[in-house]
Amino acid sequence: MRLLKNTPQNELYEYICNDIALFHFIQEKAIDGLFLYDIEDPNGFWVDQKLCKTLGYNSKHPNSALIDKRPVFHEDLENLKFKLGECQEQNTDEFESELNFKNSSGSRMAIEAHCKILKDEEGAPIKLLGALKVIEKTKPIKLEQQVERYKHIIEGTNIGLWEWNIQTGETIFHPQWAHVLGYTLDELKPISADLWKKLSHPDDSKECDRLLKEHLEGKTDFYECECRMKHKNGDWIWIEDKGKVVTWTEEGKPEWMTGFHEEINEMKERLLLKRSFIKHAPSAIAMFDKQLNYIAVSNRWLEDYNIEHLDVIGKNHYEVFPEIGEEWKAIHQRCLKGEIIKREDDHFVREDGSEIWINWEVRPWYNDENEVGGIIMHTANISHIKRLENTAREKQNFLETILKNINVGVVSCDSEGKLTLFNKATREWHGLPAMDISPSQFSDYYGLYKSDGETPLEVNEIPLIEMLKYGKIKNEEIVIRPKNAPSKSVKVSGSQLKDDENNVKGAVIAMHDITELKRKEEKLRYSETVFRHTFDYAGTGMVMLDMQGNWARYNDRFLEILGLTAEELEKLHFTEISHPEEREDNLRLFMEIVEGKIKYYNEEKRLLHKNGNYVPVYISVSILNDEKQQPLYSVTQVIDISKQKKAENNLRNTIARFEAILGASTGTLIVGTDTEGLITFYNTGAENLLGYTKEEMVGKQNPSLFHVKEEVMEVATELAENSGQIFQGFDIFKELVKSDQFSREWTLIKKDGSKFPVQLTITAIRDNGKIVGYLGVGTDISELKRVEKEIKSILKITQSQNERLKNFAHIVSHNLRSHAGNIEMLLNLFLEENQGLEGDEMMIHLNKASANLKETISHLSEVVLMNISVKESLTSLKLRKYVDNAVENLTALAEKKDVQIINKVPKETNVLGIPAYLDSIILNFISNAIKYRSPNKQSFVKITTSTIDKYVIIEIEDNGLGIDLKKHRRKLFGMYKTFHSNEDARGIGLFITKNQIEAMGGKIEVESELNKGTTFKIYLKYEKN
Amino acid sequence: MKKIDLACIIDDDPVFVFGAKKIMELGNICNSFMVFPNGAEALNSLKPIISSKQKLPDFILLDINMPVMNGWDFLDEFIKIPCEKNITIYIVTSSLDPFDMEKAKSYSNVNNYLIKPINSNNLREKLMNEF
Incomplete structure (x- = not known):
């Protein structure tokens, strides 16, 4: 049953509750504390507050955390485990052991432990409880015995022994130690480490502490220190203190130290006197013993050799200066034998590379016994003087070389303006050497002018004088125009020469030749020759106006555009050649260009020509700046665009x-x-x-x-x-x-x-x-479409009419004819049966009517039949045969009427047609020509043919009566039309003929003039053989 | 010329039939007639006559345009009937159509092509060659 927090304390409490014997065990054995060791957990080593106290920790001790873990030493823990094993073998649950614990000062503390094994319900060991009791305190028994052993020997000497436990602070002073300081040991009681401190000189104790620390850290084999201590009589006496650590703790810390001190007062005082004398000597002096160890040294020596940081006393000279060569060592040896050696200046190089010049003297010194005790070196380090000299010389050379060779004129003067430097470049530029003349003569003598190259400089304008007087130069650019050398533009800079008190002692100026630069600038700005060429001979008009709007330059082309001469142009202001409407605008644009508001502009303008007309031009205006970006000229290009405009x-x-x-x-x-x-x-x-x-x-x-x-x-x-x-x-x-x-x-x-x-x-x-x-x-084409549609419908109507016409033709050709035939037949039969009635007027008219009816019907039939039946049955016909035939039939009639028939139809011409129609057509035209001949002339009818495309044209020409075509053309080929009062004219011939021609795919044309004659042209389809 | 015993008129026009009979009577060409109003009736009547070898007409006046069976169709049927007697056939029509005229020539049995109207002199003249 666990109700409490799972901590070792509570765990222990539970064990105690379960086993009252455990309580008695703790009461009896755990005098100085207890621990609980978890067998399963190697880190589970817990100690109680009492043990902490025993070991010197308190609960607030920063190491308390460590206590929880491992206050016990590892080997002891192993020992515990071993014993635990033994117990189990022997079936006991208690044993005793000695354990070492780390106390608060870090050293071991041996503790006697009564251990009891705690078991769980199954009897398996789980914890080890240790009740602790401190074993009696250790004592430096061994050291005491040792000291005891040497006690008598030491007492016989004049040295004061001391012993000191560094860890515990325990000290042991021997009576002689006190005697050195004029005390008895009893007088100085209580004896402690503080006693030494109390009696030692505060100035020295620090150094002693330092030396002690070095020894304790193992850096020195001995602790050795010279210090002053307070004698009983109140004086400070010099004491030499020496000591050494003799025992160490198990962790390797020094434990016991032992040593002695003795009075060195007299020796020390003498040495100090010498040292002090040397130390404060104004020059570099060092005193050495015979082994060249430093005995005394002056501060100056330390300074000169840059070893201020070192405490050289007691150190060997050759260690301090490892670079010292054999030569010097030999000198030292000679001096140790009594020689005195000096040198005025000697140069030598330190190991670190620095150079030293010294003026030195080495001589021996003699001790009380008048023997050489060592040597004294006296040196004067003259390195810095030497260095300055060298630097100055180098600088001088350097400057002289520069001044001689650079193309910069350098001139300096003293406070009176007297020239002190006038370098080679300057001499060459001026073409003459410096002269001892007053500044007022400078300009004239040296040829000094302002940048315009014309105005001589006033005295105060001469840069050197300006600089001397005012500390600055106004005319940075001047022109040197000497009498016997080419002129130069120079740019001047300079400064005043001042002494340490800031008094002006002179001035120096440097002059840079900018002639070439100026020339290039000029070239760039104008591109002199090229620019002039392009300008003057450009195809476009070019004008430059200065900032006041005056003509600065213009070319011939510009004058040409305006039709002006240069003289005429010069009299005009540029706005005067502008179109009146554009004058204001042009002036404004010019001002904007001048003021830099716009960089350029292109526009079409009109300029006034001399002849009063305005010339349309295209102008481009830009600005030409000087080197300072100040506007210099406006440049205008003028292109005559009259032609383009036109x-x-x-x-x-x-x-x-x-x-x-x-x-x-x-x-x-x-x-x-x-x-x-x-x-x-x-x-x-x-x-x-x-x-x-x-x-x-x-x-x-x-x-x-x-x-x-x-x-x-x-x-x-x-x-x-x-x-x-x-x-x-x-x-x-x-x-x-x-x-x-x-x-x-x-x-x-x-x-x-x-x-x-x-x-x-x-x-x-x-x-x-x-x-x-x-x-x-x-x-x-809406209308066209509409018409097309209309035509189509008309065609349809026509077709149906045609159809009806065919029916009509049928009626005509058959029915009508049948009826007419019947009437004729019946009439003939009637007259045959009634002989004698032929003369009856009624019968005469009836006969006549019947005959007319028959004829009309036969004409109608002919016309109708042609159109409906023949188109497809055209055959090739020899034209000549049909013409001959017709002519033959008409020969009698022609002769009778005295008409000449001229037949010129070639034999080989074939036409496409229907034989009966062709017969009828030719007969018809020839007979017509005979019929309508002119009674007053020798009449003729001529038949000729020609061929055009697909047609054979048959021309039937007569010189007969002719037809008034103006009146009759439209009716000429109509049915029952006659144009002559001729008894044979029936008015049906031409109608039928035309229809026959058209039925055969031909056409007919007519030319006629009254009383001159008529020509019919019959076009028939041509059959090519 | 010798007189024709029996003439046959095939025509749907009664006026023509009357006229034709009159012409032949007056012209003393023929006094006995067989008359049919169309090809079909003529064929129906003539066929048994031919087969029974009764008296056949010597001469036929044949119209072309007729109802029921026209002249051409009649001809086509009639010539198929084997007949020992040589019958003279004249086509009498008011048609001036050259097509009809040409077609008439293609029938060897057709002896002539007359265009209405006809008269006795004319007909007699033509028949002189046949009889």
């Missing part, structure tokens, strides 16, 4: 005209696009037809806006079939142009959504052969 005007007019034409075509749509289809041109016609305005279209839309998508897609499909390529968007139109399908019918959509058909022609607009755009020209 051309531009022409072009504009042409364009205007062209646009007017395009605009005027209000019924024709004209739309221009760029190569990608963007509309660039859109005329009034397009506005009218499409309903979109120019503003809506140009630069914004593509023709696809007003095209029917499906229709364009159909075209694309068509193109794809032909070319195998698929086109999209505007490329479809491009491809149409490319494949020569410029013109086709399109349906366009108006803004209001209605559609209309156009015949649209697309062409590429080319510029130097390159396509730059496309132009579509379209006409609204």
Whole structure:
């Protein structure tokens, strides 16, 4: 049952509660504390507060944390474990052991432990309880015995022994120790470590502490110290103290130290006197013993050799200066033998590389016994003087070399202005050496001028004098124009020469030759020759105006543009050649250029020509700055653009005209696009037809806006079939142009959504052969379409009428004829049966009517039959045969009427026709010609042929009565028309003939003049053999 | 010429039939007639006559344009009937169509092509060559 916190204390409490014997065990054995060791856990070593106290810790001790862990030494813990094992073998649960614990001062403390094994319910050991009792305190028994052993020996000497436990502070002083200081040991009681401190000189105790510390840290074999201590009589006496650590603790810390001290007062005082004397000597002196160990040294020596940081006393000279060579060692040896050696200046190099110059003397010194006790060296370190000398000399050389060789003029003067330096460059520039003259003569003598190269410098303007007097130079740039050397531009800088008290002792100036620089600058600014050339002979007019607007420079071309001479121009201000409307603007622009508001401008202007006209010009104005970026000139380039202007005007007019034409075509749509289809041109016609305005279209839309998508897609499909390529968007139109399908019918959509058909022609607009755009020209064909539709319906009507006509023909050819035939037949039968009635007037008229009816019907039949039956049955006919035939038939009639028939038809001409018609046609025309001959002339009729294309033209020419075509042309070939009061004229011939000709695919033309004659031209289809 | 015993007129026009009979009677060409108003009736009547070897007409006046069966169709049927007697066939029509005239020439049995109207002199003249 666990109710308490799981801590070792509570655990222990539980054990005690369970076993009262444990309580008695603790009471009896745990006098100085107890521990609890967890067998399972190697770190589980717990100690109680009592043990802590025993070991010198308190609960607040910073090491208390460590206590919890391992206050016991490792080997002891191993021992515990071993014993634990033994117990288990022997089946006991108690044993005794000695353990070492670390106390608060870090040293071992042996403790007797009564241990009891604590077991769990199963009897397995789990804890070890230790009750502790401190074993009696240890004592330095061994040392005491040792000291005892030497006691008698030491007592016989004059040295005072002491012993000191460093760890515990325990001290043991021997009576002699006290005697050295004039005391008895009893007088100094209580004896402690503090006693020494109390009696020693505070100035020395620090040093002693330091030396002691070094020894304790094992750095020195002995502790050895000289110090002053207070004698009983109140004097400070010099004591030499020596000692050594003799025992150490187990951790290796020093424990016991033993030593002695003795009085060295007399010796020390003498040495100190010498040392003090030497130490404060004003020069570098060092005193050495025979082994060259330092006995005394002056501060100066330490300083000179840069060894102030070292305590050289007692050290060997050769250790301090390892670089000292054999030569010096030999000198030292000679001196030790009594020689005195000196040297005025000697140079030697230290190991660290620094150089030393010394003036030295080495001599021996003699002790009380008049023997050489060592040597005294006296040196004067003259290194810094030497160094200064060298530096000064180097500097001098350096400066002299520079001054001689650099191309910078250097001149200096003293406070009186008297020249003290005048270097080679300066001499060369001035062409003469320096002269001892007063500053007022400088300008004249040395040729000093202001930067303009004209004005001589006043005395106070001479840079050297300026610098001397005012500490600064106003004229940084001057010109040296000597009498016997080329002039130079120089830039001057300088400074005053001052002494330590800041008094001006003179001045120095440096002059830099900037002649070349100036020249280059000039060249750059004007590019003298090149610039002048380009300027003066430029194809464009060029003008430079200075900042006041005066003519600074202008070229011939400029004068040419204005038609002015230079003299005439000079009289004018630049604004006076401006167009009055532009004067103000030009002046403003000029001012802006001058003030730097604008850097340049390009504009078209008009300039006044001498002849009073204004010349259109293009001007570019820029600014020319000097080296300080100050505006110097405005530079204007003037280009005469009269010709361009004229051309531009022409072009504009042409364009205007062209646009007017395009605009005027209000019924024709004209739309221009760029190569990608963007509309660039859109005329009034397009506005009218499409309903979109120019503003809506140009630069914004593509023709696809007003095209029917499906229709364009159909075209694309068509193109794809032909070319195998698929086109999209505007490329479809491009491809149409490319494949020569410029013109086709399109349906366009108006803004209001209605559609209309156009015949649209697309062409590429080319510029130097390159396509730059496309132009579509379209006409609204709505009307055309409507007419076409109308024609189609008319054709349909005609066809049905034709059909009816055919029926009519049938009626005429059959039925009508049948009835007429019957009437004739019946009439003949009636007269046959009733002989004698032929003379009856009624019968005469009835006969006549019947005959007329028959004839009319036969004419009608002829005409009708021709049209409906013969077209397809044309055969090749020999024309000559038919003409001959007709002529033969008419020969009798012709002879009778005295008409000459001239037959010029060639034998080989064939025509396509129907034999009966051809007979009838030729007979008809020839007989007509005979019929309508002129009674007053020798009449003729001439038949000739010619061939045109697919036709044979048969010309039948007569010199007969002729026809008034003006009156009759339209009726000439009509039915039942006669134009002559001829008894044979029936008015049916030409009608039938014309119909026959046309039935055979031919045509007829007529030329005629009254009383001159008529020529009929019959066109028949030509059969090529 | 010798007088024709029996003439056959095939025509749907009663005026023509009357006239034709009158012309032949007056011209003393023939006094006995068989008249049919179309090809079909003529064929129906003539066929049994031929097969029964009764008296056949010597001469046939045949119109072309007729209802039921026209002249051409009649001809096509009639010439198929084997007949020992050589019957003279004249086509009498008011058609001036050259097509009809040409077609008539293609029939060897057709002896002549007359265009209406006919008169006795004319007909007699033509028949002089046959009889």
